[in-house]
Amino acid sequence: MTDMAFNDRSTPLSLLTTRRSGKPRDLIAPGPRPDELTRMLNIAARTPDHGKLAPWRFVIVPPQARGKLAEVITAAYRAERPQAGATEIAALEQFAHQAPDLVVVLSSPRTDSHIPLWEQELSAGAACMNLLHAVHAMGYAGGWLTGWPAFSDAVRDAFGAASERIVGFVFIGTPGRPLDERPRPDMDRIVSTWKG
16 A cells, blocks of 8 residues: 555545544644634534533644743653653654644543543544544644653643643644555454354
């Protein structure tokens, strides 16, 4: 499948069949216009959501705020790991500056609801995936990353409350180099038929 055209938008099934994320470090301008990003987020919000709770939030990090994001991430990392070397810190700074656009997706569960927390968290993951689908359907490429910043309470606190969690950092732009395929699972290993 090395000759595959990725993110083929000719039909919905073609797009799903050929969907391929872009590596955030390889995403360049142009990114989506503000109205396109709004449309992507509207599509992302059309996700399965038991109880109609919208147990997720989207936080846009504009280009002019990326330096502050790098400060938040590196300060949190240094507080947790004071022995961190220059290479580690440089990688975290680079993380914050990837791609033209960035949306932080948060799981924002409604703890007062009877809907199980797990279902609300699954819905937040589905919202993240819907965002990627919208990005690719509109002719851009996106990459959903977590990494150390997604699991840092200090980084999370910059975006939300203690009850929330970072689902992912969704970086959006235009591929700066051709997308390449990644290994896919062996379908015989992950699909079975229950025989009762």
